[in-house]
Amino acid sequence: MVDRYHDHCPVFVRPSTGASNAKELHFDKLDSGYKVGTAGSKGVGRSSTIQLFHGSEVAFWPNAQTHAAGVLQAVPDMDGTEIILESTANGVGNLFHEKWKDAEAGIGDFIAIFVPWYWQEEYRKAVPDNFTLTEDEQAYADAYGLDAEQMAWRRNKIAELKDETLFKQEYPANAAEAFQMSGHDGFIKPADVVRARKAGLEGIGPLIVGADPARFGNDRFSLAFRQGRKVRKVESKGKLDTVAGANWIKQVVDTDKPARVFIDVGGTGAGVYDLLNAWGYGFDGIGSGKAVCVPIDFAGSPQQMDIVLPSGEVRPGPYNRRAEMWTRSRDWLNEPGGADIPDDDGLQADACGPGYHYNANSYLLLESKEHMRDVRKLRSPDEWDAVALTFAEPVGENNWGGTLNYPNLGLA
Numbered sequence: 001m002v003d004r005y006h007d008h009c010p011v012f013v014r015p016s017t018g019a020s021n022a023k024e025l026h027f028d029k030l031d032s033g034y035k036v037g038t039a040g041s042k043g044v045g046r047s048s049t050i051q052l053f054h055g056s057e058v059a060f061w062p063n064a065q066t067h068a069a070g071v072l073q074a075v076p077d078m079d080g081t082e083i084i085l086e087s088t089a090n091g092v093g094n095l096f097h098e099k100w101k102d103a104e105a106g107i108g109d110f111i112a113i114f115v116p117w118y119w120q121e122e123y124r125k126a127v128p129d130n131f132t133l134t135e136d137e138q139a140y141a142d143a144y145g146l147d148a149e150q151m152a153w154r155r156n157k158i159a160e161l162k163d164e165t166l167f168k169q170e171y172p173a174n175a176a177e178a179f180q181m182s183g184h185d186g187f188i189k190p191a192d193v194v195r196a197r198k199a200g201l202e203g204i205g206p207l208i209v210g211a212d213p214a215r216f217g218n219d220r221f222s223l224a225f226r227q228g229r230k231v232r233k234v235e236s237k238g239k240l241d242t243v244a245g246a247n248w249i250k251q252v253v254d255t256d257k258p259a260r261v262f263i264d265v266g267g268t269g270a271g272v273y274d275l276l277n278a279w280g281y282g283f284d285g286i287g288s289g290k291a292v293c294v295p296i297d298f299a300g301s302p303q304q305m306d307i308v309l310p311s312g313e314v315r316p317g318p319y320n321r322r323a324e325m326w327t328r329s330r331d332w333l334n335e336p337g338g339a340d341i342p343d344d345d346g347l348q349a350d351a352c353g354p355g356y357h358y359n360a361n362s363y364l365l366l367e368s369k370e371h372m373r374d375v376r377k378l379r380s381p382d383e384w385d386a387v388a389l390t391f392a393e394p395v396g397e398n399n400w401g402g403t404l405n406y407p408n409l410g411l412a
Contacts, residue, residue, distance in 0.1 A: 002025060002034050003020070003025055006020075006025060015027040015029065015030050016028055016029040016030075018033075019033070022036070023035065023036050023037075024036070035048075037071070039055075039057075039058075039060075039061040039062065039063065039064075039067065040062055040063070041063075042063045042066045042067075042070075044067065044070070044071055048071070048074045049074060049076070050071070050074045050075045050081075051075070051076075051080060051081050051082075052075075052081065052082050053071065053072070053074075053075050053082070053083045053084070054084045054086075055067070055072075055083070055084065055085045055086070056086060056087070057086075057087045057088065058085045058086065058087040058095065058096040058099075059087040059088065059089060059090035059091075059094050059095075059096035059097065060087065060088075060090055061095065061096075062376065064094060064095035064096070065095060068095055077109075083110075085099060085110070088178075089172070089175075089178035089179045090183060091179065091183030091186075091190065091348075091349060091352055091353075092179050092180060092183075092345040092346075092348050092349045092352075093345060093346055093348070093349025093350075093353075093379075094349075094378075097179055097345070100112055100175065100179070101345075104175070112175070114174065114175045114178070116144070116172065116173045116174065117171035117172065117173060118144060118146055118150050118173065123150065123153050123154075123171075124149040124150055124152075124153050125149060125152040125153035125156055126149065126152070127148045127149055127152045128152065131148065131152060133148075133151060137151055137154075137155070140154075140173075143173075144173055154167070154171075157171065165191040166191075168191075169190070169191070179345075180193075180194045180348065183352045185355060186351075186352040186353060186354060186355060186356075187326060187330065187354055187355065187356040187366060187367075188326070188329070188330050188333065188351045188352055188384075189352070190348065190352050192330070192333040192334055193333065193341070193347075193348045193351045193352060194348070195333070195338075195339075196333050196338070196339040196340055196341045197341055197342070197343040197344070197348065198343070199338050199339065199340040199341075200340065201229045201230050201337075201338055201339070201340035202229075202230065203226075203227030203228055203229070203230035203232055203340075204227060204228040204229070205227050205228035206227070206258070206259030206260070206395050206396070207225060207226070207227050207232075207256060207257070207258040207259055208225075208226050208227070208258060208259060208260050208261075208262070208390040208395055209223055209224065209225055209226075209249075209252060209256070209258045209260070209261040209262070209390065210223070210224040210226070210261075210262050210385075210386040210387060210388065210389025210390040210392070211223050211249055211261055211262065211263040211264065211269075211272075211386060211389065212264050212269075212382050212383075212385040212386040212389060213240075213242075213245050213263065213264060213267070213268050213269040213272050214238065214239075214240060214245075214268065214382070219238075219369075219379075219380045219382055220236040220237065220238055220380075220382040220383070221236065221237050221238070221240045221245050221248070221382075222234060222235070222236040222382040222383045222385065222386040223235050223236075223248075223249070223252065223386055224383065224386035224387040224389070224390055225256070225258075226387065226390040229332075229335075229337055229338060229339050229340055230339075230340040230341075231339075231340065231341040231342060231387055231390075233342060234342060234344070234347055234383045234386060234387065236382060236383060241268075242268055242271035242272055242275065243275065245268070245272045246271075246272045246275035246276050246279075249261060249263070249272065249276060249281075249293065250276065250279065250281060253281055253290055253292060253293070254290070258292060259292065259395050260283070260292050260293075260294055260392075260393070260395050261281075261292050261293045261294065262294050262296050262389040262390065262392040262393070263276075263293055263294065263295055263296060263389075264296055264297075264298050264385065264389060265295040265296065265297055266297060266298050266299060269295075270295075273293060273295045276293045277293065281293045282294075282295075294392065294393070296321060296325075296389060296392045297321060298320065298321055298322035298385075299320055299321070299322070300320060300321045301320065301321065302317065302318045302319070302320060302321050302323070302324035303321075303324060303393075304317060304324070305317050305318070305319075305363065315362075316358075316361060316362040316363045316364070317363065317364065318363065318364045319359060319363035319364055319365045320365070321392075322366055322385075322388070323356075323364045323365055323366045325388040325389060325391045325392055326354075326366055326384075326388045327364065328388070328391035329384070329387055329388045329390075329391050332391065341387070346383065347383050347384065347387075349379075349381075350379075350381035350382065350383045350384040350385075351381070351384040351387070353372060353378055353379075353381045353384075354366045354367040354372060354381055355367040369381070369385075
């Protein structure tokens with residue numbers, strides 16, 4: 001766009017050009033110019049001195065944190081400088097979302113500017129005869145000051161998409177909708193997570209803890225605490241070694257007295273479980289006292305590889321234990337009785353982070369932590385891995401006294 005403007009600029013005001021190519025437009029006599037860089041390059045703009053910076057589609061940058069530490073630091077904090085970061089929302093938990101939250105809270109120098117769908121003049125439709133707003137539509141119109149033509153367009157678009165939630169994703173009216181309803185094609189959909197974040201359900205049944213030990217330096221050691229339909233809390237710690245992690249779980253068992261603690265034994269998790277087992281916390285098949293810790297291998301075979309439909313048809317199911325537990329957690333979010341999880345952006349980012357695919361035999365595979373971290377430059381979804389672990393096996397026995405019967409809670 002700048003190059004086109006420069007080419008059509010009258011000669012008597014057009015600055016002298018030194019370099020002009022796809023990546024640079026330099027005005028040699030003014031000692032200034034434009035440079036274009038791609039977000040896929042880690043070192044773009046580093047060590048430069050920049051007065052005006054425009055970052056486009058920041059929520060989709062694969063090396064966002066690297067750029068924040070590099071090119072954004074190349075813009076001095078002084079008069080005559082400016083940084084503009086613009087993007088379509090791409091879920092929560094990424095750099096753009098974090099910058100947006102800080103701007104809304106008045107932290108830092110950025111100003112939050114959101115452009116809702118109804119600012120677009122073309123998003124209008126002739127009002128049909130006998131057009132009457134429902135109670136919910138009237139509340140929506142009142143909230144955003146919309147007229148009948150805009151509401152007619154909205155109703156028609158929802159009918160076309162066949163889902164009001166999908167409308168909120170594609171045509172958000174506020175920033176919360178934009179971030180919470182958007183994201184890539186993850187295995188768990190943002191709308192399902194948002195619904196659970198806003199629920200207010202009671203936790204009934206035995207307490208089950210899922211433990212996802214950290215396997216790499218930047219991963220988190222995460223614990224999720226669930227009772228029936230309610231995830232009571234999720235806690236994470238970083239930089240825990242095997243002994244510290246085992247001691248943390250031991251303290252949880254002694255204090256909270258869960259019915260089961262399911263531990264991923266891939267990587268350092270094996271050492272964590274071995275210590276707990278040596279201390280007498282390994283599940284002994286009886287389920288009495290402190291013997292509640294159960295090893296789970298994410299990469300192991302699922303309990304049920306094939307799915308039997310009500311019609312009797314048999315279809316391929318999850319390929320491994322991790323895909324099976326994530327499937328159970330996804331289905332739990334959509335149960336008629338509802339689900340309740342902490343209202344936390346980071347937890348949603350983990351839940352909606354992994355993609356999925358099917359192998360040659362049509363078995364379900366989740367995107368691996370390594371692929372998310374190394375290829376897409378996203379953090380490992382440790383906290384939802386911990387939630388998924390609470391669905392490893394059915395638990396109906398309270399190890400700390402008595403048996404609990406709770407109907408219609410699925411794999412609690």
